[in-house]
Amino acid sequence: MDSDMNSISSEDDFLDQDSDLSLEQGDADSDFDGDEDGDMMGFESQDKIMKPGRKAYEVEFKVYSPKDIQAYQSKQVTEVSSILGQPPEATAILLRYARWNKERLIESYMDKQEEVLEAAGLSENEGNTSKIKKVKGFSCDICCEDDEDLDTFAMKCGHRYCVDCYKHYLSQKIKDEGEAARIKCPGDDCNRVVDSKSLDLLVSTDLQDSRYQELLTRTYVDDKDNLKWCPAPNCVFAVDCSVKARDLERIVPTVHCNCGHGFCFGCTLNDHQPAPCSLVKRWLKKCEDDSETANWISANTKECPRCNSTIEKNGGCNHMTCRKCRHEFCWMCMGVWSEHGTSWYNCNRFEEKSGSEARDAQAKSRQSLERYLHYYNRYANHEQSAKLDRDIYQKTERKMMSLQTTSGMSWIEVQFLEAASKALQECRQTLKWTYAFAFYLARNNQTMIFEDNQKDLEMAVENLSEMFEKPVDALSDLKVEMMDKTSYCTKRRVILLTDTAENLKAGKGNLLEASEMLELERNSYPWDE
Amino acid sequence: MSAPTKRIVKELTEITQNPPAGCKVRLPDESNIYNWEILMDGPADSVYAGGHFKIALTLPHDYPFKPPSINFRTKIYHPNITNDDKGAMCLGMLRPDQWKPPNKLMAVIVLIQNLLSKPEPDDAVEQGIADAMKNRRAEFEKTAREWTGRYAGR
16 A cells, blocks of 8 residues: 655655654654545544544644645745756646646656646747836827836736736725636736746735735635644644545544644534534534424324324314314313313313323324434533533632632632533533434444443433533532543543544444434424324 | 737727628727727528627626627527526636636627527527527517517617
């Protein structure tokens, strides 16, 4: 698998140890290449991604600042420039054209140089050099000015315009349209890309330093599959992770940006371990469509014991007549109304046969709906509690302050509170997704183990959460207990995530077949049956 | 005279002195050279033959660095023109990413004329009309002629 690492390093050497950038999280000993490998990437590659010493649910990643990325781009440009014998400005355009796939670029350039240059917008046209000059008898085709001493500019393609128009064109592209890497010559039908030398001549250093460089970096990250911007608001970092789209059924690649935000590298949503991206997408869509409706139906309606139509009770009377099949029954016991005799409006006939049969049928038709609600309500509850936990986290700091004054504890001694609240947040996030995950699980032994793990974590979390609500002056006495509970929560979470990740990775998952999932999602409604 | 004004006046002079066949161009408000009005005859070889279409051509303040916008003021049954009160057309050189500053308004007018002669159903804004044109040609032509008679008569 590694045999194709030759002297020309693959595009993935962003991750290589010989890259002499100083990188924050870089353990600098990863050596996986294989971006272009085919389906050979089986379990082995995943074992490589799951770095030894890391937990089964953790993936290797690095965080880069815009500066790192810029420096890395320059390094690549210099390297390729010497191989191709093209100046750095042109090489940068070629690399962007090839979406930074060095090997493919070099190969195709050696093969058909002219075509590549043409396609990248660099075709040669002798006789012109890119510099500003005055031309006799010139009239600008953009502004129609024809002053004798008008400064003009053209690239090698020879499309000449006055410097003012050229400048205006470029800065408008950069400022208004957010273009940088692939701005074309203003000439009608000309595909030549404006190179950095021309930009240096025409665009103010201010604009270049700020916006232009930023846009180039943006394009670079967008072009590379192994790089993604951290989605947190105002965060400037990008994360490098080699988990591929095809691995996402088996790996949930949660990464942690330097800004503190934890997100999934696969779908860039907030961390959703242990549920894989595809399930998360399904689940969110289902909840968006259904949860409100489902809850309301569950609380306010029943099915007609005869025709199964869903019925909402619209008055106080228990004597129901189904609009559809005219069946008359009692709302309370679901039995046939005529059997009620004279004891109307006072149903006490729970043991009656017709009633209990009707209730059994009712329960059956509600099974799928109740199953969905079971998972949804727990999912939603953890989400809500996580929000409350965030509030607590903010209060924590104030609590810590007051603890320091009331108990005389030092700042370092009250850190246990921060740790506890952080653990709470993490665990709730995980718990929330365990319920979405469980909705799509088949019933078997593994599911029981999963649910035991889930239950253990949930109990630990609720215990810790409860302690958090104790009055401030009681907290210092609870320090040891709270620290124990915090580490217990964290331990339970690691166990749950490790177990689930290992099963998922090994393909031993107990997930339902896609068709079964679809049926489950559909059948949550009684009227669909 | 500012740079864009010089160019606009030059273009306007050229077009009014030597307009493309079947077209008249005027400024509804002489003091505003950014709003043009085009009166275009439906091309003889098209389903719009016999119609007279009023088209508003609006220049952005950043013209010629941004493309003009085109709005049909006369209702028209055409896959590339929105069937609403805007009557907008946006394809080819009229798209912001394809427009180049040296492009001329004469070329824009010719583009519109060509599009009336040969609509492009594969780049449609009105999918229903495009489908009709591709799959139910006779019905498309009938409706287009009807609309032309009803809305674009003298």
